[in-house]
Amino acid sequence: MAAPTRDLAELLASARHAVILTGAGVSTESGIPDFRSPGGIWETVDPMEVGSLTTFLRTPERFWSFHRPRFDAVDSVAPNPAHMAVAELERRGIVKALITQNIDGLHRRAGSTDPIEVHGTLDRGVCLRCDAYVARDELLARADASGDGVPRCSACGFAMKSGVVLFGEQLPYEPITRAFAAADRADVMLVIGSSLLVTPVSTLPQVVLNSGGRIAILTEGDTPYDAHCAVRLRGKAGQQMAEVIDHLDRTADQTPA
Secondary structure (H helix, E strand, O other): OOOHHHHHHHHHHHOOOEEEEEOHHHHHHHOOOOOOOOOOHHHOOOHHHHOEHHHHHHOHHHHHHHHHHHHHHHHOOOOOHHHHHHHHHHHOOOEEEEEEOOOOOHHHHHOOOOOEEOOEEEEEEEEOOOOOEEEHHHHHHHHHHOOOOOOEOOOOOOEEEEEEOOEOOOOOHHHHHHHHHHHHHOOEEEEEOOOOOOOOHHHHHHHHHHOOOEEEEEOOOOOOOHHHOOEEEOOOHHHHHHHHHHHHHHHHHHOOO
16 A cells, blocks of 8 residues: 555646645644644633734733734744645645645745735734734834833824734635635645634635545544545654655656656
């Protein structure tokens, strides 16, 4: 029986328009805590208390007391082999689009040039009152300089938030539209580290299946699409994806010149 990683390498190599969708399981191997899995952050902290639009608007200091350490957590880690493998598949032209639910920016740091960040990003700050934007470093400088830890807009004085999509906030139109367009074109979608439980992103594999495409899933836990996979892998994403790249390299070495 062929190794699942070799099956995945062959599936990706045969695709005309392969797309990757990643979730938190890609970044946990870099040391970023998961939120939803057993033992994750949401088991000890109410997400609606610290991560909702309502909390941000009513008590921004409460929101920022939880949110500010997330930046330091991201700064303290590096992309892992799974991020690197995804970027390498893009560089080789095998993967045409990367959709991610992650906000940590590790895909960009690994070399992915245009990830579709459907849940936003920590890389900027925004004022919801006047729509002013600031770079990440400026956002944090304002937070650290303020007495209550809340960065404020220099134009209107309103509390600023990061570019992360909060509970109760709509997903940004442009990224989610791009994500569905990429899924609609895909003949193969590889899902890495996502439980596929959060809508509307969880419906993207079904878009691929509905158009006759195939899906592959690499997660340690179960997903609603496990019975519909062309390839199903479990285990650590970094190791599995490194093996996929190795299989592709060996296949290329065996191809006659």
